[in-house]
Amino acid sequence: MKKGILNLKSNFMSLRSNVLDLRKRKREVQKGGGDKAIEKQAKMGKLTARERILALLDKNSFHEYDLFVEHSAKDFGMESKILHGDGVIIGTGTIYNKPICIFAQDFTVAGGSLGMMHARKITKIMDHALKMRVPLIGINDSGGARIQEGVNSLAGYGEIFFRNTLASGVIPQISVILGPCAGGAVYSPALTDFVFVVENISKMFITGPSVIKSVLGEEITMEELGGARVHAELTGNAHFFSTSELECFEQIKKLISYIPRNNGTKALPFPPKPPKKGKKIEDIVPGDPRIPYDVRDIIKSVTDSSEFFEIMESFAPNIVIGFGRMEGDTVGFVANQPMVLAGVLDTDSSDKAGRFIRYCDAFNIPIVTLEDLPGYLPGVDQEHAGVIRHGAKILYAYSEATVPKVTVILRKAYGGGYIAMNSRHLRADFVFAWPTAEIAVMGPEGAANIVFRKEISEAENPEEVRQEKIQEYKKKFANPYVAAAQGYIDEVIEPKETRGRILHAMKVSENKSIALPRKKHGIPPF
Amino acid sequence: MTKEKKELKSLVVQGTVYQTNLTWKFENRVKWETPNPNYIYSFIPGTVIDIFVKPKEKVKEGETLLLLEAMKMQNQVRMPFDGQIVKIHIKKDQVIPKKYLMLEIKPLKLK
Numbered sequence: 201m202k203k204g205i206l207n208l209k210s211n212f213m214s215l216r217s218n219v220l221d222l223r224k225r226k227r228e229v230q231k232g233g234g235d236k237a238i239e240k241q242a243k244m245g246k247l248t249a250r251e252r253i254l255a256l257l258d259k260n261s262f263h264e265y266d267l268f269v270e271h272s273a274k275d276f277g278m279e280s281k282i283l284h285g286d287g288v289i290i291g292t293g294t295i296y297n298k299p300i301c302i303f304a305q306d307f308t309v310a311g312g313s314l315g316m317m318h319a320r321k322i323t324k325i326m327d328h329a330l331k332m333r334v335p336l337i338g339i340n341d342s343g344g345a346r347i348q349e350g351v352n353s354l355a356g357y358g359e360i361f362f363r364n365t366l367a368s369g370v371i372p373q374i375s376v377i378l379g380p381c382a383g384g385a386v387y388s389p390a391l392t393d394f395v396f397v398v399e400n401i402s403k404m405f406i407t408g409p410s411v412i413k414s415v416l417g418e419e420i421t422m423e424e425l426g427g428a429r430v431h432a433e434l435t436g437n438a439h440f441f442s443t444s445e446l447e448c449f450e451q452i453k454k455l456i457s458y459i460p461r462n463n464g465t466k467a468l469p470f471p472p473k474p475p476k477k478g479k480k481i482e483d484i485v486p487g488d489p490r491i492p493y494d495v496r497d498i499i500k501s502v503t504d505s506s507e508f509f510e511i512m513e514s515f516a517p518n519i520v521i522g523f524g525r526m527e528g529d530t531v532g533f534v535a536n537q538p539m540v541l542a543g544v545l546d547t548d549s550s551d552k553a554g555r556f557i558r559y560c561d562a563f564n565i566p567i568v569t570l571e572d573l574p575g576y577l578p579g580v581d582q583e584h585a586g587v588i589r590h591g592a593k594i595l596y597a598y599s600e601a602t603v604p605k606v607t608v609i610l611r612k613a614y615g616g617g618y619i620a621m622n623s624r625h626l627r628a629d630f631v632f633a634w635p636t637a638e639i640a641v642m643g644p645e646g647a648a649n650i651v652f653r654k655e656i657s658e659a660e661n662p663e664e665v666r667q668e669k670i671q672e673y674k675k676k677f678a679n680p681y682v683a684a685a686q687g688y689i690d691e692v693i694e695p696k697e698t699r700g701r702i703l704h705a706m707k708v709s710e711n712k713s714i715a716l717p718r719k720k721h722g723i724p725p726f
Numbered sequence: 727m728t729k730e731k732k733e734l735k736s737l738v739v740q741g742t743v744y745q746t747n748l749t750w751k752f753e754n755r756v757k758w759e760t761p762n763p764n765y766i767y768s769f770i771p772g773t774v775i776d777i778f779v780k781p782k783e784k785v786k787e788g789e790t791l792l793l794l795e796a797m798k799m800q801n802q803v804r805m806p807f808d809g810q811i812v813k814i815h816i817k818k819d820q821v822i823p824k825k826y827l828m829l830e831i832k833p834l835k836l837k
Contacts, residue, residue: 415797416771417821434751490744492734517749541752542737542744548751574739580758614740646741 233308319356772796
């Protein structure tokens with residue numbers, strides 16, 4: 201018996217030493233690439249992968265998995281190298297007390313290069329996110345494929361891309377580019393819903409400056425080729441731009457507050473609040489359709505607390521997209537912006553709005569469309585850039601969307617643009633028009649030139665007759681009543697009624713249900 | 727978009743002149759020019775490996791004029807029609823950008 205008691209004591213002792221050993225092991229791995237590499241990371245103005253996760257998630261909510269995973273490379277002297285966590289941290293946590301899955305590549309460990317086990321950790325947390333129906337956030341900071349691991353590294357990327365596609369439209373997927381993300385690696389963010397970039401830190405490209413120089417003789421810096429600004433303004437790859445990592449995390453948290461956790465739920469409602477008292481909505485829009493104004497002021501005059509969370513602010517600013525709340529519920533806004541390019545639709549703006557509409561539709565977010573556009577942008581460059589197939593995206597997205605869809609025509613609604621901007625004909629649920637709305641095949645100037653060509657050219661004073669005819673056309677067609685007479689517009693409303701009308705439309709659309717023909721999936725023009 | 731007040735520009739869409747701001751992309755768009763068949767431009771940036779013709783030389787349609795190496799490929803630039811070389815704007819081993827005027831030619835009936 202005595203012996204047994206002794207054994208128990210020694211067992212207790214050994215358990216304690218085991219715990220101490222575990223703590224020591226954890227501390228070792230959590231150092232990532234070591235002090236020197238961490239110092240280097242800080243010098244680049246970057247936080248470490250662990251610091252990023254802790255800064256983004258709720259305090260004390262992060263739980264890590266696969267801490268002790270080791271790489272499996274056997275060639276080029278890799279077998280003797282230790283790569284802590286194989287260069288990536290995965291885990292679960294909460295943001296605003298709601299669960300999320302997260303991975304963060306650790307640049308201090310072998311440059312965050314992606315080997316087989318590194319990829320396996322990422323796919324493990326992706327599988328979790330999809331199974332648990334919670335958002336996935338991926339922080340990218342990696343030199344690319346781990347060349348020593350050859351085709352296994354490529355396989356890893358492929359497994360990630362496949363899961364990105366599988367999860368698309370089921371759970372929100374957010375990519376945060378906080379370092380290099382080059383070559384094949386760029387395609388994971390490209391497949392996700394929202395991409396965040398930070399000035400001087402994010403770098404995304406398929407082929408880097410050195411290869412471009414050696415092959416093509418073109419010299420360009422990394423920042424000019426694929427920096428944050430390039431992707432936020434020119435390519436449209438990035439949805440959110442910020443000047444620091446902490447600002448970026450605030451943006452992510454804000455986004456998370458607007459969207460539902462998965463496609464089976466709705467975004468969490470907030471306490472309803474009226475719009476701020478500011479400029480009267482009637483005073484924002486000039487009566488002359490040729491004079492611009494900022495359509496975001498109209499959005500803010502109908503949203504709770506006059507808050508509007510804009511997406512892709514600098515890319516194709518001739519269309520405005522983003523989230524706002526109305527009586528506490530998230531609403532997606534799509535609005536032509538007369539301040540830029542007169543609010544025309546073109547290749548980029550169609551692409552931008554088309555994808556956003558599909559996002560809203562996939563995640564049960566009602567869409568409010570504010571319309572004021574002269575049509576599609578004319579030009580050889582637009583035609584040759586494929587404005588036909590890009591422009592078709594917005595038609596497709598609106599037609600396909602089954603969430604509640606409300607349109608308010610503020611002023612111009614001409615030609616193809618009128619049809620594209622969630623018209624009755626694409627199954628808008630409610631179409632309202634202000635008395636300033638002009639629903640016509642084209643603007644009065646262009647129409648008069650065609651309809652009255654003979655009268656104008658044969659007149660003694662063509663310019664005078666032209667102006668007369670423009671006025672005649674304006675009187676007859678440049679109003680909402682012709683379309684209202686056909687029932688294409690449900691009601692002509694006063695500008696100050698806008699919020700109330702949209703809210704009521706949303707309320708009666710709550711249980712919207714439509715039967716669509718059975719299909720595997722459509723074939724959108726992308 | 728910047729908050730600062732910029733002077734508005736004009737944009738014409740279907741006969742109507744709108745006051746608005748223009749984007750960088752729009753202002754820097756490439757203006758269309760009708761291509762001149764007598765000018766041969768590089769279709770890709772690269773290095774001129776070899777030039778097989780001289781000024782005033784008569785060349786038949788389909789004959790190789792020069793080799794332009796780009797993306798590890800040696801691309802043969804061929805004569806688009808029967809004609810004569812007017813002027814050569816490139817040298818051997820020269821690295822040239824895309825849309826660089828390489829040769830001027832003119833059509834000529836060859837016996």
